[in-house]
Amino acid sequence: MHLLVSPEIQEKLWKFTTKTSYRSDYLLQPKELGKKIDLKKSFPEEIQNFVLELGSGWGEVAIELASNDRQTGYLLMEKKVNRIIHTEKQRKTLGLENIRYMTVNFQWFFDELLEKEIFDKIIINFPDPWPKKKHRKNRLMQSQMLEQIYDLLKPGGKLIFATDYGPYARKTISLFRKFPKFVWEEKEYEFERPGFPVSFFETEKRNEGRRIYYLNRTKVK
Numbered sequence: 001m002h003l004l005v006s007p008e009i010q011e012k013l014w015k016f017t018t019k020t021s022y023r024s025d026y027l028l029q030p031k032e033l034g035k036k037i038d039l040k041k042s043f044p045e046e047i048q049n050f051v052l053e054l055g056s057g058w059g060e061v062a063i064e065l066a067s068n069d070r071q072t073g074y075l076l077m078e079k080k081v082n083r084i085i086h087t088e089k090q091r092k093t094l095g096l097e098n099i100r101y102m103t104v105n106f107q108w109f110f111d112e113l114l115e116k117e118i119f120d121k122i123i124i125n126f127p128d129p130w131p132k133k134k135h136r137k138n139r140l141m142q143s144q145m146l147e148q149i150y151d152l153l154k155p156g157g158k159l160i161f162a163t164d165y166g167p168y169a170r171k172t173i174s175l176f177r178k179f180p181k182f183v184w185e186e187k188e189y190e191f192e193r194p195g196f197p198v199s200f201f202e203t204e205k206r207n208e209g210r211r212i213y214y215l216n217r218t219k220v221k
Contacts, residue, residue, distance in 0.1 A: 020103050022081045024088060027101050036115050037102075043073040044097055050075060052114075052152070053123040054106055054140070057199060059087025061125060064197040066096050072120070077102045111148040121158045122149055126201055129165035141172045146179050155221040162193070162214050164205045169213035182217035190214045 020029070028037050039050055049072045053062050056076035066074045076099065078084050084101050091099050104113060127140040141161070149159055159182060163169050173189060176182055193214045198206075205212060 020081060022084060022103065024101070026088065026091070026099060027084075027103070028075070029102070030104065030113055034112060037113055039073065039075065039115065039118055042100055047071060047073040047098055049073065049120045050118055051121045051123065052077065052119045053125070055124065055127055056083070056087065057125070057201060058083050059090060061123070061197040061199050062099065063087065063090050063094065063096070066091075066098050067094055070096070070098050072098060074099045075102065076100070077104065077106045079103055079105050110145075111151055114152055116151050117154045117157075119152050119157060120154055121160065122153060124159070124161045125199060126162055126164065126205075129163060129168040131165065131167070139168065139171075141168070141175060143175060143179065146175060146182070150179075150181050150219060153219045155219060157219045159217045159219070160196075160214075161216075162202070162212060164202075164210040164212045166211065166213070169215070172215060176215070176217060181220050183220055184215075184217055188215075190216075 020027075028042055030037060040048070043050075051062075051065065051072055052075045054077050056062050056078040059076060059078075062074050062076050066072070076084070076087065078087075078101065081103055084103060087099075088101070102113070124140065128138070130136055130138045153159065161172060163172070169189065176184075191211060191213065193212075202212065
């Protein structure tokens with residue numbers, strides 16, 4: 001957590017963000033501030049590779065990815081419990097054992113919860129663009145967040161980002177240009193992403209004729 005707040009406020013935020021009425025064996029709920037989740041012990045032992053989706057929404061992207069790659073563990077961080085419940089119904093129907101959830105607000109607490117260099121891939125699909133100037137400080141993609149994502153990815157790990165809001169895309173491209181520890185391989189950004197699951201939200205935006213920006217970056221080894 002990188003907010004400039006006192007330990008007392010941190011503790012209050014922690015109690016608020018970890019409080020949930022939702023119960024599931026697939027929910028990873030941290031017990032105390034500063035104690036990291038042991039992902040390898042949280043998934044079946046044959047799973048050694050991990051993907052994190054920040055803001056997993058209704059879960060359709062992760063469900064498809066996990067269905068096609070059952071040897072990889074998928075951690076879904078989503079603070080809206082109704083969306084986790086919806087995703088869990090789909091997971092249970094398909095019998096997927098390689099999905100886990102966290103409901104913690106990852107803009108408040110993030111790298112404190114997870115081991116460094118544990119993820120092969122981190123997915124950020126259509127985060128809130130906060131279009132008003134006075135709200136831009138609330139955007140997920142900030143320099144501090146890039147630092148945290150960098151720390152959580154394995155060397156050579158991938159960051160996958162998508163937005164349909166042009167100014168947010170351009171700002172994120174600018175952030176990446178100032179952060180040389182992430183590099184692009186084929187193109188700096190693209191308008192198509194073949195072979196990757198399409199969420200309900202993305203389908204709606206495509207049907208509206210919105211241009212979608214896809215940014216893929218690799219952690220420098």
